[in-house]
Amino acid sequence: MNDSAHFGIPDNGSIAVCGLGLIGGSVVRALRAGGFGGRIAGHDTDAALLRSCRAAGWIDEAVQDLDGLFDRHDLVVLCQPVAALLDCIATHAAAIGAGRAVVVDVASVKAPVVAALQAGGAAAMARFVPCHPIAGKAQHGWEAAEAGLFQGKRCVITPARRSDSQAEARAAAFWAGMGAQVAWMPAEQHDRIYAALSHLPQLLSYAYLHSLAARPEAEAWLAYQGTGFQGFTRLGGSDPALWADIAVHNSAPLVAEIDRLGDALGLIRHHLLLGDGAALADAFAGARQFHRAGVAASAAVRAATQVHPIPPVPALTQEPR
Amino acid sequence: MNDSAHFGIPDNGSIAVCGLGLIGGSVVRALRAGGFGGRIAGHDTDAALLRSCRAAGWIDEAVQDLDGLFDRHDLVVLCQPVAALLDCIATHAAAIGAGRAVVVDVASVKAPVVAALQAGGAAAMARFVPCHPIAGKAQHGWEAAEAGLFQGKRCVITPARRSDSQAEARAAAFWAGMGAQVAWMPAEQHDRIYAALSHLPQLLSYAYLHSLAARPEAEAWLAYQGTGFQGFTRLGGSDPALWADIAVHNSAPLVAEIDRLGDALGLIRHHLLLGDGAALADAFAGARQFHRAGVAASAAVRAATQVHPIPPVPALTQEPR
Numbered sequence: 001m002n003d004s005a006h007f008g009i010p011d012n013g014s015i016a017v018c019g020l021g022l023i024g025g026s027v028v029r030a031l032r033a034g035g036f037g038g039r040i041a042g043h044d045t046d047a048a049l050l051r052s053c054r055a056a057g058w059i060d061e062a063v064q065d066l067d068g069l070f071d072r073h074d075l076v077v078l079c080q081p082v083a084a085l086l087d088c089i090a091t092h093a094a095a096i097g098a099g100r101a102v103v104v105d106v107a108s109v110k111a112p113v114v115a116a117l118q119a120g121g122a123a124a125m126a127r128f129v130p131c132h133p134i135a136g137k138a139q140h141g142w143e144a145a146e147a148g149l150f151q152g153k154r155c156v157i158t159p160a161r162r163s164d165s166q167a168e169a170r171a172a173a174f175w176a177g178m179g180a181q182v183a184w185m186p187a188e189q190h191d192r193i194y195a196a197l198s199h200l201p202q203l204l205s206y207a208y209l210h211s212l213a214a215r216p217e218a219e220a221w222l223a224y225q226g227t228g229f230q231g232f233t234r235l236g237g238s239d240p241a242l243w244a245d246i247a248v249h250n251s252a253p254l255v256a257e258i259d260r261l262g263d264a265l266g267l268i269r270h271h272l273l274l275g276d277g278a279a280l281a282d283a284f285a286g287a288r289q290f291h292r293a294g295v296a297a298s299a300a301v302r303a304a305t306q307v308h309p310i311p312p313v314p315a316l317t318q319e320p321r
Numbered sequence: 322m323n324d325s326a327h328f329g330i331p332d333n334g335s336i337a338v339c340g341l342g343l344i345g346g347s348v349v350r351a352l353r354a355g356g357f358g359g360r361i362a363g364h365d366t367d368a369a370l371l372r373s374c375r376a377a378g379w380i381d382e383a384v385q386d387l388d389g390l391f392d393r394h395d396l397v398v399l400c401q402p403v404a405a406l407l408d409c410i411a412t413h414a415a416a417i418g419a420g421r422a423v424v425v426d427v428a429s430v431k432a433p434v435v436a437a438l439q440a441g442g443a444a445a446m447a448r449f450v451p452c453h454p455i456a457g458k459a460q461h462g463w464e465a466a467e468a469g470l471f472q473g474k475r476c477v478i479t480p481a482r483r484s485d486s487q488a489e490a491r492a493a494a495f496w497a498g499m500g501a502q503v504a505w506m507p508a509e510q511h512d513r514i515y516a517a518l519s520h521l522p523q524l525l526s527y528a529y530l531h532s533l534a535a536r537p538e539a540e541a542w543l544a545y546q547g548t549g550f551q552g553f554t555r556l557g558g559s560d561p562a563l564w565a566d567i568a569v570h571n572s573a574p575l576v577a578e579i580d581r582l583g584d585a586l587g588l589i590r591h592h593l594l595l596g597d598g599a600a601l602a603d604a605f606a607g608a609r610q611f612h613r614a615g616v617a618a619s620a621a622v623r624a625a626t627q628v629h630p631i632p633p634v635p636a637l638t639q640e641p642r
Contacts (some may be wrong), residue, residue, distance in 0.1 A: 178442075298550075
């Protein structure tokens with residue numbers, strides 16, 4: 001018999017994954033690659049994808065709609081885009097609250113998820129643990145999914161005010177089982193940090209490409225691009241609808257970040273107009289210092305993952321309530 | 322006897338390289354790796370570097386000052402930073418005009434070089450071919466230099482109004498010998514294109530990092546960076562003084578690019594404030610389309626280089642005048 005303990009749920013337990021895109025697909029693949037011994041139910045709005053995942057044996061059951069899901073499984077992993085997730089919480093709050101499943105999501109913004117749970121009532125809040133695995137790539141969808149996507153990455157948990165501590169422990173054990181390092185912070189802090197570190201770079205890439213695309217002559221220029229262009233614009237290949245969805249749900253922190261960036265760019269523009277190379281070099285040197293801190297932090301996270309691999313976490317022996 | 326023909330100068334000819342940083346160092350290494358049979362003279366303001374390059378045999382002669390250089394060599398490759406290059410042209414215009422050497426530079430901005438040549442007179446203009454090999458990396462200096470740096474890259478030549486056509490042919494043959502694909506365009510067009518494709522991304526990286534560095538809490542955030550952060554900020558590791566030098570010498574096109582980017586970012590900000598996800602997705606989709614064009618153009622340049630390797634170009638059999 002396989003041992004499912006290291007995925008945080010009982011042996012022979014059951015997991016439902018809703019949304020079989022990059023993240024949901026990677027959860028399914030990681031469960032299969034890790035020898036998960038229980039049942040996997042899958043749901044997706046793409047009926048053809050759902051059928052082929054069932055036919056290929058990636059999932060044991062193709063779920064047609066979400067009614068009843070929250071009482072039939074030990075863990076429900078909601079991997080829909082943000083707007084669809086918020087709709088799902090609003091529609092199924094009562095079922096979430098009444099069900100036995102611990103529910104986690106994977107959305108890139110967390111304050112709207114916590115707000116939807118608060119609107120859904122205390123029982124839903126207790127069963128639902130808002131999560132954000134920090135594992136993206138430019139490609140999206142089931143085909144881009146990979147079993148190792150979460151290995152060595154962070155997963156940030158942003159508990160709602162009344163999250164159940166046993167539900168939180170199960171969620172943390174699940175992500176540790178996926179190979180992620182779990183961190184905890186308030187939803188508002190999460191959204192400010194990722195507006196600055198992730199959403200703004202994404203929007204800057206789009207804005208930069210958008211400003212080039214507006215000029216008819218610019219496409220011919222691309223034959224002359226240098227070595228840095230592809231790296232700087234890589235984020236511009238990401239899915240527009242997915243990022244529009246994230247951006248509108250984190251708009252206040254993002255507008256603040258855009259304004260801060262505008263100030264920094266305005267300072268550089270000012271030095272350029274004055275031809276003040278020394279002031280520019282000073283500003284660039286400060287930026288490079290922060291860049292070096294970023295490289296060091298990235299290396300430290302990787303080293304911590306390699307030197308101290310996350311041990312399997314025993315499953316909860318009791319149901320969380 | 323070695324054959325130096327494919328470097329565009331006579332067999333047993335002589336090349337001087339001024340500035341043994343990333344670009345000048347890579348020129349020296351490419352000459353040695355390519356079996357250059359003539360003499361290499363080197364100059365650098367770093368006397369210790371110059372001595373060690375001479376001791377290691379990378380150069381045959383350590384030049385202490387530039388007087389007389391332009392008459393003793395077949396080709397002089399000026400690889401100083403922009404400001405130092407412009408000083409050099411101003412100081413040595415008469416010697417350049419009177420010398421037998423063809424002179425090329427490698428500066429990332431070209432209109433100021435052409436202007437300095439025009440100020441230096443018709444004779445200097447005739448001997449000097451402004452060039453820009455599109456081959457950067459985040460690391461700088463002799464240690465970062467590599468023989469293959471120019472292989473498959475573009476080298477843009479921006480002739481001054483009165484460049485000598487035989488001098489231009491020699492310059493083109495030299496860069497083809499370095500493995501680069503030579504392209505020709507006016508200096509002003511070059512500077513607009515590279516403001517948009519190279520200098521603005523560099524400044525955006527610095528501005529973004531600068532806006533983060535201004536916040537005491539941001540360094541702790543770096544432990545939570547996602548997978549895209551390093552790629553987006555890679556340019557921020559580049560040398561501040563070198564880029565300040567480039568930026569102030571291309572300030573007018575750069576200010577125009579900053580303003581265009583500001584417009585694009587302002588549009589995104591506007592959609593965010595209105596919560597208009599559809600308008601955001603439209604803007605992002607246009608950006609992604611341009612991103613795809615960029616990826617295709619990059620692949621096309623690589624494929625052209627691989628499928629049609631640049632043949633050795635025979636050296637001019639006569640001196641250019």
